[in-house]
Amino acid sequence: MNSSQDRKAAIKKLKTLVYSTRQDLDVFRKNIEKTFYSPILPNHVEFSEHTYSQVNCDILMPEIYSTGKIMLYIHGGSFVGGSKKSYRSFCASLASATSCRVVVPDYSLAPANTFPKGIEDLQLVFRSVFTEEQIAKSLDSANPGKAENPEIIIAADGSGASIALALLLNLRERYRECISRVILFSPWLNLTSDSPLIKEKKVHDEVMSGDCLRRSADIYTYETNLSNPLVSPILASKEQLLGFPPVYIQIGEKEILLDDAKQFQRNLHNAGCGCELDIWPDMMFMFQLADEYLEESHLAIEKIGRLITYQEEKTDELTLTRAPVLESSLDSEA
Secondary structure (H helix, E strand, C coil): CCCHHHHHHHHHHHHHHCCCCCCCHHHHHHHHHHHHCCCCCHHHCEEEEEEECCEEEEEEECCCEECCEEEEEECCCCCCCCCCCCCHHHHHHHHHHHCCEEEEECCCCCCCCCCCHHHHHHHHHHHHHHHHHHHHHHHHCCCCCCCCCCEEEEEEECHHHHHHHHHHHHCCHHHHCCEEEEEEECCCCCCCCCCHHHHCCCCECCCCEHHHHHHHHHHHCCHHHCCCCCCCHHHCCHHHHCCCCCEEEEEECCCCCHHHHHHHHHHHHHCCCCEEEEEECCCCCCHHHCCCCCHHHHHHHHHHHHHHHHHHHHHCCEECCCCCCCCCCCCCCC
16 A cells, blocks of 8 residues: 555656646756656666667567567657656566557657657657568568568657657558557647637646646647547547547546546547556556555556466467567668
8 A cells, every 4th residue: 555655756757758738848857857857777677779760769678578569658748858768667567568669759749849840750669660661571481482471569658648649540550450459558649729728728637738738738839739540539530430449548546637538439439449448546647657655556567468468378489589670671661
């Protein structure tokens, strides 16, 4: 059971992820890195840095991982902060729990790079990862040279969920078919001025507020673009959601974002797509990142691990060595 002091410490830490009108941008970014960066990675996970189509990325590799799948993690930070370095420890825990390599891109941030630059960066990374994994599978195949689609998991949190879903909505069918699952932590799904979180004054929970959402949205893109499904994915049409991969949303019961998550689940179900909404009692925004204070943080990541490895145990074999990262360029068609 968490003490009240632990909860207060967790909330103080998690507030670092949310940009407010009173903060200097450079200070906000430095505070995220100072708060979340750790030079020591958990569970003997190793990392290397790799450039995919001019976008710098971390590649996190647990001691035991499946050669048949890879995760692309899109970090949050209110569209203006966060980095692969500040999320390295958290994504290493994910890599270990899921027995999966994790790629974390340093995509372009607002305000210097507003919508859609971050999405374009991630499209380049995704296509490069797809190509490299396809080559690796063809080399390991019983029929060398035969192109087989890799299995890719998309994961994201907070504002990164908006960008991740925009990436998915933009992907061609050949790419979307290789995505086995989408995992969203506390997703930002509606940034329009009509959103109750933004329209109504003084909406807040223990960590964030509607005012923070409004401020971040204004920096990320212009007002008339906020109703674009690539910014506010809750507005994606049924036709746009058809064929969406299975979605898993992990969110705290105390979050102001919960109602939007419930609506997005209904939207996906109406489009014939699977969506599991996992609501954690008494938890706050991005509680998973406060593992030194909250027992639930560890349990939540363990649950993600079981979710990802369950099917894998039936179909895949694990390798006990860390394979080298393939070097290949993005084909012109991608």
